Amino acid sequence: MASMLGPMSAIETRELRKVYRGRAVVDGLSLTVGDGEVFGFLGPNGAGKSTTVKMLLGLVHPTGGEVRVLGGSPMNPAVRARLGFLPEQFRFQTWMTGEEFLRFHGRLAGLSAAEVRMQVPRVLEAVGLGGRGHEALGGYSKGMLQRAGLAGAILAQPRLVFLDEPTSALDPIGRVEVREIIERLRGEGVSVFLNSHLLSEVEQVCDRVAFVKAGRVLRQGSMRELMGGVLPVNLRVDRLTPELLAVLGRLGEVRHTDENTPGRADVTLWLTHEDTVPALADAIHAHGARLYALTPQRPDLETMFLELIEDTPEAARGLGAARA
Numbered sequence: 001m002a003s004m005l006g007p008m009s010a011i012e013t014r015e016l017r018k019v020y021r022g023r024a025v026v027d028g029l030s031l032t033v034g035d036g037e038v039f040g041f042l043g044p045n046g047a048g049k050s051t052t053v054k055m056l057l058g059l060v061h062p063t064g065g066e067v068r069v070l071g072g073s074p075m076n077p078a079v080r081a082r083l084g085f086l087p088e089q090f091r092f093q094t095w096m097t098g099e100e101f102l103r104f105h106g107r108l109a110g111l112s113a114a115e116v117r118m119q120v121p122r123v124l125e126a127v128g129l130g131g132r133g134h135e136a137l138g139g140y141s142k143g144m145l146q147r148a149g150l151a152g153a154i155l156a157q158p159r160l161v162f163l164d165e166p167t168s169a170l171d172p173i174g175r176v177e178v179r180e181i182i183e184r185l186r187g188e189g190v191s192v193f194l195n196s197h198l199l200s201e202v203e204q205v206c207d208r209v210a211f212v213k214a215g216r217v218l219r220q221g222s223m224r225e226l227m228g229g230v231l232p233v234n235l236r237v238d239r240l241t242p243e244l245l246a247v248l249g250r251l252g253e254v255r256h257t258d259e260n261t262p263g264r265a266d267v268t269l270w271l272t273h274e275d276t277v278p279a280l281a282d283a284i285h286a287h288g289a290r291l292y293a294l295t296p297q298r299p300d301l302e303t304m305f306l307e308l309i310e311d312t313p314e315a316a317r318g319l320g321a322a323r324a
């Protein structure tokens, strides 16, 4: 049967499925990651993200559908040699030094001894472990181990790197450094598939994202495409009468009100157009309320995510908390 997949993408899946014990955990998942793109893969716990990544890496056989990675099958050793992978919790031998661990991985990835000698110091430096490679992994902090894992993922100069929660053990400085590494990879034309619960992080670094839930892609696109429709505005007034609230509700969608502080009311409103902002101010004045703040927000991924999965509040809470 002729493949329906195009040749130029880093990743392309069509109607990908994985059934475990009669239950489809990946259920017709179609997505495209362009060559050289940094792609964010988002979804609540249990959405099927890890299972999808395993199928993209050729570690799990799909029950159905098509998958193409770097133009070929992820089962193809030539394709696999061009993939890098940082699992969320990678296993390591505590007695190995960082350098030994990387040399070992380099040889497994098919690098020559000369390439290993050249690449190991380069990647140690790149992940901020320069000068620490001679220390045993057993003595590394969680953040250092995550950096070592990241070094392993980029060691063989892959064309496509999968990063599963690459900054979960890192402090804010470490997170910035990983973002810089991702930016550098993008600059070198490497595609990055980023699985992260930290929406602010994904927002800052990804060209495109996909939201996945119950094994299906709910939406995918560039940040601009995904956020296009909605302009959230935060308002602060001295009091919120039912009449004023009704008028606000006609101008936009009232998403949140907070009247817990006497003499003050905060409202979050979603507008569809920037031109409504002056009308808001006029309406507030016309109702005799005093306006203390009117702040259009940049629509963010969290807003988008909550909108998409708001029928599963427990999942939304899990992700919202991870943002802090």
Ligand SMILES: Nc1ncnc2c1ncn2[C@@H]1O[C@H](COP(=O)(O)OP(=O)(O)OP(=O)(O)O)[C@@H](O)[C@H]1O
Pocket (backbone or CB within 6 Å): 020, 021, 025, 043, 044, 045, 046, 047, 048, 049, 050, 051, 052
């Ligand atoms: N080998 C397996 N056998 C049976 N069920 C599995 C297997 N692997 C995963 N599952 C189930 O498939 C569903 C999706 O799991 P998966 O790990 O892909 O989700 P996820 O989106 O990565 O979640 P998280 O964000 O929590 O890591 C879960 O309900 C999980 O229990």
